[in-house]
Amino acid sequence: xxxxxxxxxxxxxxxxxxxxxxxxxxxxxxxxxxxxxxxxxxxxxxxxxxxxxxxxxxxxxxxxxxxxxxxxxxxxxxxxxxxxxxxxxxxxxxxxxxxxxxxxxxxxxxxxxxxxxxxxxxxxxxxxxxxxxxxxxxxxxxxxxxxxxxxxxxxxxxxxxxxxxxxxxxxxxxxxxxxxxxxxxxxxxxxxxxxxxxxxxxxxxxxxxxxxxxxxxxxxxxxxxxxxxxxxxxxxxxxxxxxxxxxxxxxxxxxxxxxxxxxxxxxxxxxxxxxxxxxxxxxxxxxxxxxxxxxxxxxxxxxxxxxxxxxxx
Amino acid sequence: xxxxxxxxxxxxxxxxxxxxxxxxxxxxxxxxxxxxxxxxxxxxxxxxxxxxxxxxxxxxxxxxxxxxxxxxxxxxxxxxxxxxxxxxxxxxxxxxxxxxxxxxxxxxxxxxxxxxxxxxxxxxxxxxxxxxxxxxxxxxxxxxxxxxxxxxxxxxxxxxxx
Numbered sequence: 001x002x003x004x005x006x007x008x009x010x011x012x013x014x015x016x017x018x019x020x021x022x023x024x025x026x027x028x029x030x031x032x033x034x035x036x037x038x039x040x041x042x043x044x045x046x047x048x049x050x051x052x053x054x055x056x057x058x059x060x061x062x063x064x065x066x067x068x069x070x071x072x073x074x075x076x077x078x079x080x081x082x083x084x085x086x087x088x089x090x091x092x093x094x095x096x097x098x099x100x101x102x103x104x105x106x107x108x109x110x111x112x113x114x115x116x117x118x119x120x121x122x123x124x125x126x127x128x129x130x131x132x133x134x135x136x137x138x139x140x141x142x143x144x145x146x147x148x149x150x151x152x153x154x155x156x157x158x159x160x161x162x163x164x165x166x167x168x169x170x171x172x173x174x175x176x177x178x179x180x181x182x183x184x185x186x187x188x189x190x191x192x193x194x195x196x197x198x199x200x201x202x203x204x205x206x207x208x209x210x211x212x213x214x215x216x217x218x219x220x221x222x223x224x225x226x227x228x229x230x231x232x233x234x235x236x237x238x239x240x241x242x243x244x245x246x247x248x249x250x251x252x253x254x255x256x257x258x259x260x261x262x263x264x265x266x267x268x269x270x271x272x273x274x275x276x277x278x279x280x281x282x283x284x285x286x287x288x289x290x291x292x293x294x295x296x297x298x299x300x301x302x303x304x305x306x307x308x309x310x311x312x313x
Numbered sequence: 314x315x316x317x318x319x320x321x322x323x324x325x326x327x328x329x330x331x332x333x334x335x336x337x338x339x340x341x342x343x344x345x346x347x348x349x350x351x352x353x354x355x356x357x358x359x360x361x362x363x364x365x366x367x368x369x370x371x372x373x374x375x376x377x378x379x380x381x382x383x384x385x386x387x388x389x390x391x392x393x394x395x396x397x398x399x400x401x402x403x404x405x406x407x408x409x410x411x412x413x414x415x416x417x418x419x420x421x422x423x424x425x426x427x428x429x430x431x432x433x434x435x436x437x438x439x440x441x442x443x444x445x446x447x448x449x450x451x452x453x454x455x456x457x458x459x460x461x462x463x464x465x466x467x468x469x470x471x472x473x474x475x
Contacts, residue, residue: 075370
C-alpha cells in the first residue's frame with residue numbers, strides 16, 4: 001500500500017509513471033548503462049502491467065463471497081480486533097489514514113478491510129490505495145475487485161468525489177518495512193499529500209492506528225541504501241529494498257511475499273476530524289500533520305502498552 | 314447453521330414480550346450485539362427494520378434486518394435484508410405457575426463462499442452458541458427483576474392504601 005501524494009502529476013490512466021516521479025532530468029542527464037536500460041525495461045513492464053484505474057472494478061458480490069475466507073484469516077490466524085468503527089461517519093466520503101505494518105503481506109489492511117466491509121456492508125464503496133508494484137504482481141488482480149487502486153492523486157480524488165471511503169497509508173513502503181523494533185512508531189516520512197487531498201476534497205480524516213503487523217516477521221532493515229544503489233527509487237518508486245527474517249525464506253530480501261507469523265493485530269479507529277472545523281478555514285498543513293502524528297502515536301503507545309508478548313499480543 | 318436454546322423464567326409471558334419487542338432494550342440483554350438501531354419510520358412491529366451488528370471473531374457482522382413475524386405475545390421473527398444471511402426467532406410460551414418458556418433461535422448461512430464459508434460457519438458456531446445462551450440468561454434476569462419490582466410496587470401501593 002502506498003501514499004496519496006497530490007503534489008505530483010499523474011498519467012492519463014490515473015497511475016504514476018515510475019520513471020517520472022522523482023527527477024526526470026537527472027534520470028535523462030547521464031548516458032544509460034546496461035543496468036539502467038534493464039531497469040527501464042522492467043519499469044516499462046510494471047507500467048504496462050498496471051490496469052487502467054477503474055473504480056467500477058470494485059465488485060461487492062465478489063467481496064461478499066470472499067469475506068468468509070478473509071474473516072477466517074483475520075479471526076483465527078491474526079486474532080484481529082478492530083475497535084471504534086462507529087467513529088467513521090455512516091455515509092459520505094471519508095479519508096481513512098492508517099499507519100502501515102507487516103511488510104508486503106499487509107495483514108493490517110486485510111483485518112481492517114474485513115471489519116469495515118462487515119460493519120458497513122459490502123454495498124458501501126470502499127477503496128484502498130496500493131503501490132503500483134502490488135497491483136502489477138501476477139495473481140493479485142483480484143485486489144482490484146476489493147477496491148484496491150494504484151496510489152495516485154487522480155485515483156484518490158476520483159474515489160472521494162464518488163462518495164466512497166478511501167484508505168491510505170501515507171507512510172507506504174517506507175513505513176511498512178521499518179525494523180520490527182520500531183513497531184510502536186508512526187512514521188509517515190513527512191508525506192503530507194493526504195492532508196492536501198482531504199482539504200481539496202473537503203472530507204473528514206479518520207485516523208486508523210494498528211499494531212501487530214510488524215511482528216508477523218522479523219524486519220531487519222528497510223534497505224534504503226541498497227534501493228538507491230540499484231536505482232529502485234527512480235525506476236519502481238521503491239525507496240526501500242527490505243531485508244527480513246521470515247517464513248519460508250528465512251532471509252527474505254525484497255519481501256515479494258512471506259508466510260506471516262500469527263501475530264495478534266489490534267486496530268483502533270479514532271474519531272473523525274473535520275479539518276476546517278478544527279483548524280480554521282485556511283489551515284496550516286504542517287500543523288495538521290503534527291497533530292495527526294501526535295494523535296496516532298499516542299494511540300499506538302496505548303495499544304503497545306496493552307501487549308504483553310510479541311506475536312501473542 | 315442453526316443454533317437454538319431455551320430458558321424458563323419466573324415471569325408472565327406479557328412481561329417477557331414487552332422486553333423483547335422493545336428495540337431500545339435489545340442491547341441490555343442480547344450478548345454479542347453491538348448495534349441495534351431502528352432503520353426507517355416504523356420503530357417496532359411487523360415490517361420494522363433494524364440495523365444490527367453482532368461481534369463474531371475479528372468482525373462485527375450483521376446488516377439490515379426486517380421483522381417478518383410479530384404475533385404478540387408469542388412469536389417474534391426477523392430475516393436479513395443485507396449483510397449476513399440470517400434469521401432470528403423468539404418463541405414465548407406460558408408455563409404453569411406464571412412462568413414463561415423462552416426459546417431463542419438464530420440461523421445463519423454463509424452463501425456462495427464454498428469451503429471457506431462452510432468452515433467459517435462452523436468456527437463461528439461455538440461463539441454464536443455462547444452468545445445465545447448468555448442472551449437468554451441476561452433476558453431471564455431482566456424479566457425476573459422486573460417481576461420483583463412490580464411486586465414491590467404493588468406492596469407499596471397496598472401499604473399506602475391500607
